[in-house]
Amino acid sequence: xxxxxxxxxxxxxxxxxxxxxxxxxxxxxxxxxxxxxxxxxxxxxxxxxxxxxxxxxxxxxxxxxxxxxxxxxxxxxxxxxxxxxxxxxxxxxxxxxxxxxxxxxx
Amino acid sequence: xxxxxxxxxxxxxxxxxxxxxxxxxxxxxxxxxxxxxxxxxxxxxxxxxxxxxxxxxxxxxxxxxxxxxxxxxxxxxxxxxxxxxxxxxxxxxxxxxxxxxxxxxxxxxxxxxxxxxxxxxxxxxxxxxxxxxxxxxxxxxxxxxxxxxxxxxxxxxxxxxxxxxxxxxxxxxxxxxxxxxxxxxxxxxxxxxxxxxxxxxxxxxxxxxxxxxxxxxxxxxxxxxxxxxxxxxxxxxxxxxxxxxxxxxxxxxxxxxxxxxxxxxxxxxxxxxxxxxxxxxxxxxxxxxxxxxxxxxxxxxxxxxxxxxxxxxxxxxxxxxxxxxxxxxxxxxxxxxxxxxxxxxxxxxxxxxxxxxxxxxxxxxxxxxxxxxxxxxxxxxxxxxxxxxxxxxxxxxxxxxxxxxxxxxxxxxxxxxxxxxxxxxxxxxxxxxxxxxxxxxxxxxxxxxxxxxxxxxxxxxxxxxxxxxxxxxxxxxxxxxxxxxxxxxxxxxxxxxxxxxxxxxxxxxxxxxxxxxxxxxxxxxxxxxxxxxxxxxxxxxxxxxxxxxxxxxxxxxxxxxxxxxxxxxxxxxxx
Numbered sequence: 001x002x003x004x005x006x007x008x009x010x011x012x013x014x015x016x017x018x019x020x021x022x023x024x025x026x027x028x029x030x031x032x033x034x035x036x037x038x039x040x041x042x043x044x045x046x047x048x049x050x051x052x053x054x055x056x057x058x059x060x061x062x063x064x065x066x067x068x069x070x071x072x073x074x075x076x077x078x079x080x081x082x083x084x085x086x087x088x089x090x091x092x093x094x095x096x097x098x099x100x101x102x103x104x105x106x
Numbered sequence: 107x108x109x110x111x112x113x114x115x116x117x118x119x120x121x122x123x124x125x126x127x128x129x130x131x132x133x134x135x136x137x138x139x140x141x142x143x144x145x146x147x148x149x150x151x152x153x154x155x156x157x158x159x160x161x162x163x164x165x166x167x168x169x170x171x172x173x174x175x176x177x178x179x180x181x182x183x184x185x186x187x188x189x190x191x192x193x194x195x196x197x198x199x200x201x202x203x204x205x206x207x208x209x210x211x212x213x214x215x216x217x218x219x220x221x222x223x224x225x226x227x228x229x230x231x232x233x234x235x236x237x238x239x240x241x242x243x244x245x246x247x248x249x250x251x252x253x254x255x256x257x258x259x260x261x262x263x264x265x266x267x268x269x270x271x272x273x274x275x276x277x278x279x280x281x282x283x284x285x286x287x288x289x290x291x292x293x294x295x296x297x298x299x300x301x302x303x304x305x306x307x308x309x310x311x312x313x314x315x316x317x318x319x320x321x322x323x324x325x326x327x328x329x330x331x332x333x334x335x336x337x338x339x340x341x342x343x344x345x346x347x348x349x350x351x352x353x354x355x356x357x358x359x360x361x362x363x364x365x366x367x368x369x370x371x372x373x374x375x376x377x378x379x380x381x382x383x384x385x386x387x388x389x390x391x392x393x394x395x396x397x398x399x400x401x402x403x404x405x406x407x408x409x410x411x412x413x414x415x416x417x418x419x420x421x422x423x424x425x426x427x428x429x430x431x432x433x434x435x436x437x438x439x440x441x442x443x444x445x446x447x448x449x450x451x452x453x454x455x456x457x458x459x460x461x462x463x464x465x466x467x468x469x470x471x472x473x474x475x476x477x478x479x480x481x482x483x484x485x486x487x488x489x490x491x492x493x494x495x496x497x498x499x500x501x502x503x504x505x506x507x508x509x510x511x512x513x514x515x516x517x518x519x520x521x522x523x524x525x526x527x528x529x530x531x532x533x534x535x536x537x538x539x540x541x542x543x544x545x546x547x548x549x550x551x552x553x554x555x556x557x558x559x560x561x562x563x564x565x566x567x568x569x570x571x572x573x574x575x576x577x578x579x580x581x582x583x584x585x586x587x588x589x590x591x592x593x594x595x596x597x598x599x600x601x602x603x604x605x606x607x608x609x610x611x612x613x614x615x616x617x618x619x620x621x622x623x624x625x626x627x628x629x630x631x632x633x634x635x636x637x638x639x640x641x642x643x644x645x646x647x648x649x650x651x652x653x654x655x656x657x658x659x660x661x662x663x664x665x666x667x668x669x670x671x672x673x674x675x676x677x678x679x680x681x
Contacts, residue, residue, distance in 0.1 A: 040387065045419075048418060057418070070513075072472065077554070
């Protein structure tokens with residue numbers, strides 16, 4: 001009937017073996033949608049990033065990302081648009097001005 | 107001696123000695139089980155076709171004893187019922203009939219959960235319960251990918267209809283509750299007895315609840331291609347991630363899935379031992395699902411906290427797990443104003459995600475709605491199936507508007523000649539309106555009217571020449587040419603405000619006011635002058651720095667109610 005050998009508790013060596021052959025495949029989108037069960041149940045903390053740098057993650061994220069560049073294509077488009085508006089407004093103002101001499105009441 | 111009797115005699119011995127691991131390896135249910143199990147099934151079909159025959163053989167083989175030597179256990183009624191169901195399962199199961207097999211296995215796991223609830227001896231069935239639940243979950247997932255089969259389960263009464271996944275999740279949840287309410291040890295002591303299984307079973311239920319959403323969403327996406335008001339359906343469908351179409355008219359109702367997941371987290375929060383006392387695989391899996399739950403409920407900071415910890419606790423060689431975690435961690439942080447660094451994006455697990463999220467970050471940085479919308483459209487299906495589309499397409503808009511206002515200010519602001527001037531730096535809202543109108547036109551398919559000029563902005567006064575040539579017409583007509591086939595029909599989330607609605611001055615004023623209220627722009631609106639005035643430019647050293655504070659710092663420093671801790675995640679029990 002079923003095997004009667006007890007399953008051995010997970011040894012840290014198993015993960016080391018895993019580490020030597022890292023899972024190299026780069027997943028394409030849509031593949032492997034589910035969060036699969038882990039190959040082992042437990043592993044020591046020193047094999048994770050949580051134990052390194054005291055869990056510091058600042059190197060993984062950028063908090064200051066504002067873009068001051070005004071020479072890219074999008075900025076040039078906006079410059080053009082705003083510039084057109086300014087010129088249009090100026091011309092409209094100029095053309096609407098009445099330069100004729102005013103009549104005086106006698 | 108018949109095979110059935112031999113089998114039961116072994117089980118009896120294992121029960122007597124409380125050998126949970128042996129019970130697990132003997133009580134197999136998979137079609138790939140060794141030949142002996144199929145022989146056992148044949149014998150059951152030949153000699154035990156009547157239920158009373160099975161009942162008798164089980165009761166004879168496993169007597170319920172009163173006087174027991176120290177350390178030994180006896181059978182109990184729940185166990186006998188479970189074993190009767192086990193033999194019935196092997197007698198009746200037909201592995202080519204997935205629905206029938208699921209029904210039989212559901213009954214078996216249900217009776218296992220009842221046996222497991224026995225206060226004294228139930229814990230010997232912990233491993234059996236886990237192995238049977240895992241098989242049930244696997245079978246359920248397979249069934250879930252076969253709508254042709256599950257359709258047959260539909261009944262007339264829509265209100266009481268449960269999906270296959272929901273009913274499986276509910277059965278496994280009973281085992282989870284038994285584990286959670288076990289009184290062995292204290293809350294913070296090393297888990298013993300049934301409490302060992304708290305997070306194992308919670309994870310299994312959560313896996314089922316999250317996995318079943320995907321086919322539903324794919325189905326909804328397919329429907330959207332045929333329904334004119336499809337955007338509204340997207341909004342309804344996505345805003346309640348767990349919602350499902352409950353009748354033929356696609357009326358979406360809150361379903362049990364939300365409640366079931368919520369119930370698990372609430373129960374864990376109330377009485378579960380700390381997560382840190384459990385093995386790493388269980389910790390990471392639980393945090394992954396807790397993160398996804400919070401993301402679905404728009405708690406992006408909580409989601410980021412859970413997913414970040416899950417990511418950090420997963421060893422780097424486990425690339426696919428880290429990739430799955432990043433799929434939700436990157437958008438959570440994006441929504442909080444934290445972008446993935448080059449270091450993160452160069453890692454193996456980020457390679458498939460980089461083409462999705464990097465252009466998105468670039469579009470947000472420059473306030474480029476045109477690039478943002480076209481990128482969303484290119485990856486719409488994937489984002490939708492992951493449950494990310496609605497959050498990203500709607501909730502990143504404030505950041506895009508912030509960047510657009512900032513860029514418009516940089517392009518139009520002229521500092522005063524007099525350095526000692528006390529005049530506040532301002533952004534003319536009509537400039538922002540002009541820019542927004544231009545973007546809306548581009549989204550509708552209008553083309554730049556003089557594309558060569560666009561690439562030669564340094565030429566002598568092209569603006570004036572162009573304006574004069576067009577005899578002072580409205581700017582959109584001077585800079586853009588109408589699309590040949592007419593404006594593109596935009597869905598509500600594809601337009602700057604709402605579909606093809608033109609951007610008005612009121613829209614701009616309201617958007618800026620909202621950004622000020624959210625803290626993403628620092629200053630006030632001078633309504634009568636139609637300007638946004640920046641406060642504190644001198645103190646910060648620059649009107650741009652003062653007017654557009656750091657997004658993440660702003661979110662972090664917002665005032666919250668006293669009992670709300672920004673770093674607290676309900677359901678994540680810590681020591």
